[in-house]
Amino acid sequence: MSSESHNLSTPDWQQSGYRNIWMPYTQMETSPLPLPVVATEDVHLVLADGRKLIDGMASWWTACHGYNHPHIRQAVEEQLRVMPHVMFGGINHEPALRLAQRLARLTPGNLNRVFFSDSGSVSVEVALKIAVQFWLNQGVEGRTKFVSFQHAYHGDTTGAMSVCDPLNSMHSHFKGFLLEQYSRQIPTSEAEHAAFDAFLGSQQSEIAGVIIEPLIQGAGGMKFHSPESVAKIREACQRNQVLLIADEIATGFGRTGTMFACEQADVVPDILCVGKGLTGGTLSLAATIATDDVFNTFLSDDSLAALMHGPTFMANPLACAAANASLDLFETEPRLDRALAMQAELSDQLSPCRELPGVVDVRAKGAVGVIQVEHLHHLDQLRARFVEAGIWLRPFGNVIYMTPPLSITAEQLTTLCAETVRVVHEWSSWPAD
Ligand SMILES: Cc1ncc(COP(=O)(O)O)c(C=O)c1O
Structure with a gap:
């Protein structure tokens, strides 16, 4: 030894x-x-x-x-010369808007609204917040809980920790500090799917959404499940009018053989989280992408119905330039x-x-x-x-x-x-x- x-x-x-x-x-x-x-x-x-x-x-x-790809390096160097960073509140810039447009095109269905943040965990926090507010903005009170799965891992910030596996995760000793959510086994058999469906139905009035890492649960033990399971979970969410959040922070950008794992299940989630491979491994950037249906509930003449979130370094131009260059490489390589x-x-x-x-x-x-x-x-x-x-x-x-x-x-x-x-x-x- x-x-x-x-x-x-x-x-x-x-x-x-x-x-x-x-x-x-x-x-x-x-x-x-x-x-x-x-x-x-x-x-x-x-x-x-x-x-x-x-x-x-x-x-x-x-x-x-891989590392040090010249195409990404060149894009970041050019961006560094022009504008390394500006705040995003009240300001737009081309690298972010071009990236948002490309992500909207790349992601399935009507996932058309992109909210940038600087890490995967924060993109999950934003997804949870959007899901809760989706209901509030429609005048529905009390839908503040989430359903996640055994062996789930969604990040290390408090909201994200609350939807990790409460027992078998490195966060289990924070019980009492974290919000209590529902943790279920990923259903596989017909009977399990029926039970999952019935569970969503019975708790619907307090559930904002279900969150899943589609096809591969990563840091919770590298567990795989089938596209059929994901598709049926999607159906159960739809039937019971519960939002589905797909956390593709690890699986996104080709890792499972398609650009997004959801594609293999032919599923369009209501909210999609991406990070990790977004910039080709060069700079910290993540995104929470919502469907038009979700986004539209935030449009009103009430300023409090807006999404009150805005990380200081969100949509950092260097990171967006790197992400655009990374997406180029997915097209050319x-x-x-x-x-x-x-x-x-x-x-x-x-x-x-x-x-x-x-x-x-x-x-x-x-x-x-x-x-x-x-x-x-x-x-x-x-x-x-x-x-x-x-x-x-x-x-x-x-x-x-x-x-x-x-x-x-x-x-x-x-x-x-x-x-x-x-x-x-x-x-x-x-x-x-
Ligand atoms: C599925 C999943 N969600 C969320 C996260 C958290 O992302 P970050 O480490 O960028 O905060 C990770 C990180 O490993 C992850 O694998």
């Missing part, structure tokens, strides 16, 4: 600055030092000692075109084809893990590959072994998963999968703690 460190020399800036940084999702008392990364190239992270790792994470699903092809490659190449002791399941959907284990023991050592093998993965919970850049070549993906299988094979022989 390997040592816990990444066997890297620590650069000066890390040695001196680490005592002032607070790392995400990290027990800093016991965790090894993070990787010192000094540059990115193509699908690689470049470490301080010059080593290059194939990034199997695409920096938390964001870098869909074969990202969706590659994501679809990766499903078979990931499934096939990760399948040897299926036979290993401690492995429960191996699955792939689009450009997401998952090895689910019984118990992820020796996590720090496993992470270190991946780094020694020249790949960057960050297993958590009970999954070792990969979400590589959609620009990764078949050869690079083969190396990523082969090294993953080799290390997981080794890990499976370590005595469980």
Whole structure:
């Protein structure tokens, strides 16, 4: 078994600055030092000692075109010269309006109104707020609760945390602080769908909406469900007059093989949240996109019926320029084809893990590959072994998963999968703690 460190020399800036940084999702008392990364190239992270790792994470699903794409860089550099930022209250600018128009065209149905924010969690907050106000603006009181699903993850801000799985999530100890919502199993069988439908019917008078990560539940355990389930959940929402919010912050922009996962279920949600891959992994930007029907309820001669929300850095021109350039690349480069092809490659190449002791399941959907284990023991050592093998993965919970850049070549993906299988094979022989 390997040592816990990444066997890297620590650069000066890390040695001196680490005592002032607070790392995400990290027990800093016991965790090894993070990787010192000094540059990115193509699908690689470049470490301080010059080593290059194939990034199997695409920096938390964001870098869909790989890193440092010249087209995005050029767009951002030009925008930086002209206008890096202006407030959005009372002001419009071309990068934001062009992006809104393109998003409205790209998204299914009449999802035509785009509200920009600066992170996925905030786009979820905005979606929840819009859903509650949708009812208030029509004079309907009391519809303030949401239905979300077991294993859901929708972000780390308080409203978003309230619709995460209340029991099986990293936010479970905030019970009492968070608003209490309804958490249901994603229905799969006819009987479960009927029960879900009946549940919505019985609680309709207090439910503003249902929120779902369509096809793939991400940080709650990389669980997959079928397009049919999503379609039936949509029908149940419609039948019971409850809004449907699709959180495509992780699944959007090609990750599941179509631009948006909802397309595979032929579903148009009432509200759609996007983020992560929106700027091709370069700058922080997210959007909450509502249908005309939802938006129209905010139009009135009552100023309080307006959406009272406006993050300071919303619609940042640099981020919008990056997003426009990223959308150009979806038009000119074969990202969706590659994501679809990766499903078979990931499934096939990760399948040897299926036979290993401690492995429960191996699955792939689009450009997401998952090895689910019984118990992820020796996590720090496993992470270190991946780094020694020249790949960057960050297993958590009970999954070792990969979400590589959609620009990764078949050869690079083969190396990523082969090294993953080799290390997981080794890990499976370590005595469980
Ligand atoms: C499905 C989903 N929703 C919301 C979020 C939160 O986005 P952010 O981290 O940009 O706030 C994430 C992030 O992982 C996510 O996967």
